[in-house]
Amino acid sequence: MTAVPALAVEDLSVEFRTRSGTVKVLDHVGFSVDKGETVALVGESGSGKSVTAFAVMGILDPAGRVTSGRALFGGADLLALSEHDLAEQRGRELSMIFQNPRTALNPIRKVGQQIADVLVRHGGATRPDAPRAAVEMLKRVRIPDPERRVEAYPFELSGGMCQRIMIAIALACRPALLIADEPTTGLDVTTQAVIMDLIGELAHESGMATIFITHDLALAAEYCDRIVVMHAGHIVEAAPARELFAHPRHPYSAKLLAATPGETVSLAELASIPGGLPDLRRPDLPACRYSDRCERRLDDCARPLPHRVIGERHTVSCWNPL
Amino acid sequence: MLKLLLSRLATAVPSIVGVVVVTFMLTRLLPGDPAAYFAGLAASPQAIAEIRTKLGLDKSLPEQFVAYLVDLAQGNLGNSLSTGQPVVTEIATRLPASAELTLLALILAVGIAIPLGVLAAVKQGTWIDHLCRIATTAGVSLPVFFTGLLFAYVFYYLLQWAPAPSGRLDVFLSPPTPITGFYLIDSALTGNMEVFWGALRQLALPAISMAIFSLAPLARMTRGSMLSVLGSDFIRTARASGLAPGTVVFTYAFRNAVLPVITVLGMVFSFLLGANVLVETVFAWPGIGLYAVNALITSDYAPVQGFVLTMAVLYIALNLAIDLLYGLVDPRVRLDS
Numbered sequence: 219m220t221a222v223p224a225l226a227v228e229d230l231s232v233e234f235r236t237r238s239g240t241v242k243v244l245d246h247v248g249f250s251v252d253k254g255e256t257v258a259l260v261g262e263s264g265s266g267k268s269v270t271a272f273a274v275m276g277i278l279d280p281a282g283r284v285t286s287g288r289a290l291f292g293g294a295d296l297l298a299l300s301e302h303d304l305a306e307q308r309g310r311e312l313s314m315i316f317q318n319p320r321t322a323l324n325p326i327r328k329v330g331q332q333i334a335d336v337l338v339r340h341g342g343a344t345r346p347d348a349p350r351a352a353v354e355m356l357k358r359v360r361i362p363d364p365e366r367r368v369e370a371y372p373f374e375l376s377g378g379m380c381q382r383i384m385i386a387i388a389l390a391c392r393p394a395l396l397i398a399d400e401p402t403t404g405l406d407v408t409t410q411a412v413i414m415d416l417i418g419e420l421a422h423e424s425g426m427a428t429i430f431i432t433h434d435l436a437l438a439a440e441y442c443d444r445i446v447v448m449h450a451g452h453i454v455e456a457a458p459a460r461e462l463f464a465h466p467r468h469p470y471s472a473k474l475l476a477a478t479p480g481e482t483v484s485l486a487e488l489a490s491i492p493g494g495l496p497d498l499r500r501p502d503l504p505a506c507r508y509s510d511r512c513e514r515r516l517d518d519c520a521r522p523l524p525h526r527v528i529g530e531r532h533t534v535s536c537w538n539p540l
Numbered sequence: 541m542l543k544l545l546l547s548r549l550a551t552a553v554p555s556i557v558g559v560v561v562v563t564f565m566l567t568r569l570l571p572g573d574p575a576a577y578f579a580g581l582a583a584s585p586q587a588i589a590e591i592r593t594k595l596g597l598d599k600s601l602p603e604q605f606v607a608y609l610v611d612l613a614q615g616n617l618g619n620s621l622s623t624g625q626p627v628v629t630e631i632a633t634r635l636p637a638s639a640e641l642t643l644l645a646l647i648l649a650v651g652i653a654i655p656l657g658v659l660a661a662v663k664q665g666t667w668i669d670h671l672c673r674i675a676t677t678a679g680v681s682l683p684v685f686f687t688g689l690l691f692a693y694v695f696y697y698l699l700q701w702a703p704a705p706s707g708r709l710d711v712f713l714s715p716p717t718p719i720t721g722f723y724l725i726d727s728a729l730t731g732n733m734e735v736f737w738g739a740l741r742q743l744a745l746p747a748i749s750m751a752i753f754s755l756a757p758l759a760r761m762t763r764g765s766m767l768s769v770l771g772s773d774f775i776r777t778a779r780a781s782g783l784a785p786g787t788v789v790f791t792y793a794f795r796n797a798v799l800p801v802i803t804v805l806g807m808v809f810s811f812l813l814g815a816n817v818l819v820e821t822v823f824a825w826p827g828i829g830l831y832a833v834n835a836l837i838t839s840d841y842a843p844v845q846g847f848v849l850t851m852a853v854l855y856i857a858l859n860l861a862i863d864l865l866y867g868l869v870d871p872r873v874r875l876d877s
Contacts, residue, residue, distance in 0.1 A: 277779050309782030316780075321773040324792055326870050335791070336781045371871045387781060 223250040223290070224395050224427035225274070225312075230287030230297075232266075232273050232451075239499040243269050243282070244451045245507075251395065256421065256428040258438035258459070260474065261448035264495050267431045270448075271397045273297070275314055276304040292394065310340040313388035315417075317400040319380035323372040329383045330356075330368025333390055340391045355386040359416060378409035382416070389420055396421060397429045402437070414441050435478040439463050444531065447471045450495045450507035452523065457532040467528060467539040469514050506536070514538045544867045544874060552856050559852035564608055566848065567841035568601065574839045578621045617849070618842035620835065627846040631828060635850065636721025637708055638820070638827035642812045644724075644743055645750035650805065653755045657762025657801075661770060662789055672759055679756025685818035687749040692822060695745060703741050705823040713738045746823040750816060754808040761804045765797040772796075799870055806862040810855050 232244040244266045251257045259267040272278045274289045274296055289296040292311060296304060308314075316322040324332055333355050334348035343351040349368065356364035359382040372380050381401060388396060398417060402410035418441055421428045432438050438445050438459065445462045447455045447470065455468035466472040476489040493511035496503060504510065509519045518537040527533050575592040576583070583591075592598050596607060611618060617627035660672035695702040708723055709715055716726035716735050723739035769775065770793050778792045817829035828847060835843035867873045 275780055277776060305779075305782045305784070307782065308780055314777075314780040316773060316777060318773060322777045324774045324778070324796070325872070326796055327792070335778075335783055335787065339781070339783050339787070373872055384777070387777070 222253050224253045224255075224292075225429075226250040226288075226290040227270070227274065228288045228290070230270065230273060230289065231285045232269055232278065232282055233285050234279070234282045236281065236499075241498045242451060242503065243498060244273070246286070247448075247451070247453050248287075249446045249453060249456055251427045251429055253394070253427055254422070254425045255444065256418070256430060256442045258442040258445045259429060259431045259448055260433065260435055260438050260445055262433055262474075262491075262495070264450075265448040266451040267433075267448055268399050269451075271314065271399055271429065271431060275308060275312065275397065276301065277308075277314075306340075309336050309388075309393075310342075310391040311393050312395040312397070313391075313393040315381070315384050315388050315396065315398040315401045317403040319384045319401075319404070320372060320377055322384055323380055325372055327371070328368065329370055329372060329375070333368075333383070333386050336387050336390045342391045351390075352386075355390050356383075358389070358420070359383075359386045361386075377405050378413065381405060381409075381413050385413075385417060385420070389424075389426075392424055393426065395427045395429070397431065399431045400433070401430075402432075410437075417441075435474055447474065451498060452507055452535060454508065454536065455532075455534045457529070457534075461529065461532055465540075467532070467534040468508075468536050469512050469538075469540065470508050472540055514540075545864060548860050548863050552860055555856050556853065559849060559856075560609070560612065563845050563848045563852070564605055567845045568604070574621060574841055577839050617846040620843050621840045622835070622838050627842050630831065630843065631846050631850055633721070634826055634828045634831050637825060638813065638816060638829060640708075640722045640724065641743060641746055641750070641819070641825060641827060642809070642816060643722075644747040645754060645812060646805075646809055648747060648751035649754040649758055649808070652751070653758035654762050654801065656755075657759040658766055658789070658794060660759070660763045661766030664767065669763075672763055676756040676760045679752050679754075679759075682752065683818075684749055684753045684816070685822055687752055688746060688819050688822040691745045691749055702745050703738075705745065706742075707824050707826055708739060708742055709735070710738050710742070742823075746816075746819045746825060750812055750819055754812055757804050757808055758801065762797065762801050765800045766793060769793045769797040795869065799866065802862055802865055802869070806858055810858055813851070813854060 226248075227250065228248045230244055230247040231242070234241040234243050247266070247270060249257070249259075259270060261267050269278070269282065273282070273284055274291075276296065276299070278284070284297055287297060291307075296307070296312075299307070323329065330349060330352040333352040334343070334345075337343040337351050337355075338345055338348050352368050353364045356367055361367050361379060361382050367375070367379075372383070375383065384401075396417070401417065402413055405413060414437065417428065417430075420426070430438065430442055435445075439462075442459050445457060445459050446453055447462070447468065449470050455462065455466070455471045457467075462471060463475065466475050470491075473489070473491040477491055479488060491511065496507050496510055498507075504520065505522050506512070506519050509515050512519070516538050521537065523535045524537060525533060525535055526539070528539070573588075575588050575595060575597055578595075579588045579591050589598075596604060599607070615628060617631070619626050620630060623630070656668070656672050656675065660669040663669060692702070692705045696704060703710055713735050716723060716730050716732050719726045719729055724736060724743070727733070727736040727739060770789075775788060775793055778788045783792070816825075816827065817833050819825065820827040820830040821833075828850070832844060832847035835841075835847070863873075
């Protein structure tokens with residue numbers, strides 16, 4: 219089976235200008251997501267997962283700047299599109315779900331209207347039809363009593379309900395790609411599973427490609443086909459989920475796995491990863507940004523990062539993989 | 541919404557009671573003896589005592605208070621000692637003058653400040669942002685009487701574009717038939733365009749000087765509030781949904797940002813209404829501020845009492861209106877009631 223990539227990110231670099239210098243947040247990042255596939259972007263806070271998503275969506279903070287790369291989506295380079303053309307795509311062809319659903323929704327607009335706004339904007343419904351279409355969307359995300367709930371404001375709904383509304387907004391126009399940025403952060407564990415199942419089912423139904431951003435490797439392994447591990451703005455390893463879990467090759471992936479609670483690992487056995495992310499403002503950043511924390515460091519590690527293909531769809535950027 | 545209205549109305553009652561008591565006490569505690577002032581410099585102690593009896597000032601305070609309440613219930617605020625006119629009539633003719641000036645100034649200020657603040661926030665760091673900063677700094681640092689005097693000097697004395705600062709209407713024009721008491725509205729309603737333009741010409745300079753002053757807090761608050769809302773998560777959601785920039789800025793950002801602006805608007809309005817004495821003096825405006833100051837100087841307590849009472853009721857009504865406006869904009873406020 220030759221899969222068609224829904225999104226192919228190539229060589230993406232992003233810099234942020236701050237008062238204390240330029241931060242090289244993303245450094246030549248590349249990965250792809252096939253149609254119908256779910257890919258997880260995994261890494262600790264500050265590794266550049268969300269920035270990757272924001273860059274692809276074209277909603278980077280004004281201080282952020284894409285310095286190189288392409289994001290091929292439906293035959294066009296999203297990074298080269300004008301703001302106007304990109305806005306046409308956003309919400310219709312590619313959508314995004316954010317963490318903290320309560321703050322991600324407009325607090326003083328009825329949730330039905332917020333769904334209707336997206337539908338009307340992208341021609342999914344006309345203004346008079348929009349309320350009915352919004353009720354339909356609420357049914358799709360399985361909100362009980364949708365006729366009454368369209369009239370609700372976000373503060374009248376629970377966090378899980380709000381995330382369903384977010385999903386309804388994101389999927390209203392049946393996009394080809396969904397980016398879910400830590401969609402279950404701030405939700406309780408049972409709700410987390412329900413939301414993840416819902417996203418998975420809806421994606422499966424419509425053959426939608428999904429990028430799932432998380433720091434929770436266990437959650438990623440459970441719901442995703444492939445896992446892309448990020449560290450300090452680099453992609454260190456990309457592999458099918460099962461393979462990564464069984465045989466992590468990059469030292470960082472291995473450490474991340476060891477820090478993930480699971481059925482066989484008790485809390486006492488969990489290992490924390492020594493050190494922290496390097497200061498990305500440093501002018502003399504090492505080629506491998508993990509090398510300062512790495513136990514398997516060699517002299518070779520000062521050379522430019524390799525991009526080794528070590529299995530089917532399994533790549534690792536390390537001179538001394540496990 | 542009706543529940544909100546009723547509950548807020550109920551909370552206004554104690555404030556009004558308090559105001560009635562305080563105005564009564566305050567005017568009795570003012571220095572100066574109205575009877576002596578009224579009787580004149582050459583009056584004998586006997587004559588002063590007679591006048592005091594006539595005014596009811598010889599009675600005990602509780603008795604005076606009851607008499608005051610009885611009068612108040614009948615809509616009687618007493619007579620002015622210096623003009624002999626009923627205070628109610630005088631306030632009724634002077635309040636519209638102040639209100640027309642204040643409202644026009646406020647409409648001008650809002651009309652400039654809000655678009656300026658919104659644009660400054662949306663195009664942060666551009667020339668329009670700098671313009672906003674200059675305007676707000678200038679607005680707060682130039683006192684109203686100074687801009688008023690400067691305008692009168694430049695536009696009336698030097699350029700002769702503006703009419704003489706001599707009140708609401710040129711002496712050669714007669715006021716329009718009173719309907720609302722607002723010359724602009726009354727003349728427009730009766731189709732008297734000559735009076736309309738005349739009144740507008742008189743209003744322009746004082747209204748602009750007051751607008752410049754009230755523009756500053758409004759623009760600054762609009763800009764700050766817009767900036768914080770534009771940086772919030774739901775704006776990112778709106779942008780990620782591809783909503784048109786206009787929808788993002790107005791339907792999503794501005795409606796959320798407007799709440800603190802409404803609060804400032806209320807403060808600016810009450811401030812303007814009470815503190816435009818200086819502008820009224822500069823432009824010989826027959827408003828309520830000037831009236832109150834004159835009454836205060838002559839220890840004429842009935843008008844002072846009437847003025848404070850009117851102002852207090854206006855403030856309470858204003859706060860009520862702002863509470864209701866809040867409820868209209870923000871559904872969370874409706875729930876609290």
